[in-house]
Amino acid sequence: MHSTNAHGRQLIKLAEGLRLRAYRCPAGKWTIGYGDTGPNVRPGLTITEAEAEERLAHRLAWEFEPGVAQLLAVEVTGNQFSALVCFAYNTGLEALAESTLLRKLNTGDYAGAAAEFPRWNKKRDETGRMVPVPGLTIRRAAERELFCTPGDGEPA
Secondary structure (H helix, E strand, C coil), rough: CCCHHHHHHHHHHHHHEEEEEECCCCCCCCEEEECCCCCCCCCCCCCCHHHHHHHHHHHHHHHHHHHHHHHCCCCCCHHHHHHHHHHHHHCCCHHHHHHHHHHHHHHCCCCHHHHHHHHHHHECCCCCCCEECHHHHHHHHHHHHHHHHCCCCCCC
């Protein structure tokens, strides 16, 4: 099984940002560190940067890497795997599991899968309409670029 490479980890860190005090994310979940919404995140919690690194490594190793690996029916490179982990870290494993991106990938349509990343740049606004979010547009472009970069990258 692959693990998230250094490029994938850096992408997650840049996209999520680092917050050392728990806060509510736009989806209303308590969040800390590099986007950690794990079960032990609660109001008032504070952590160090080293703890944020540990939390990220733990969630990747125990939740997202095995989760993505389990969903794959085809071989992928380390860069492709890392891009998928980054995507799932943001959208959730359930969203990846039900996505056209994964369906195309699992039929061997790698180019078609890559073309799906930009479609995941929207959120529902206060009126219920799906609207593009600039930060998600940038994140999806970076994930797609990593997915399309040949090779395995450097292991994290």
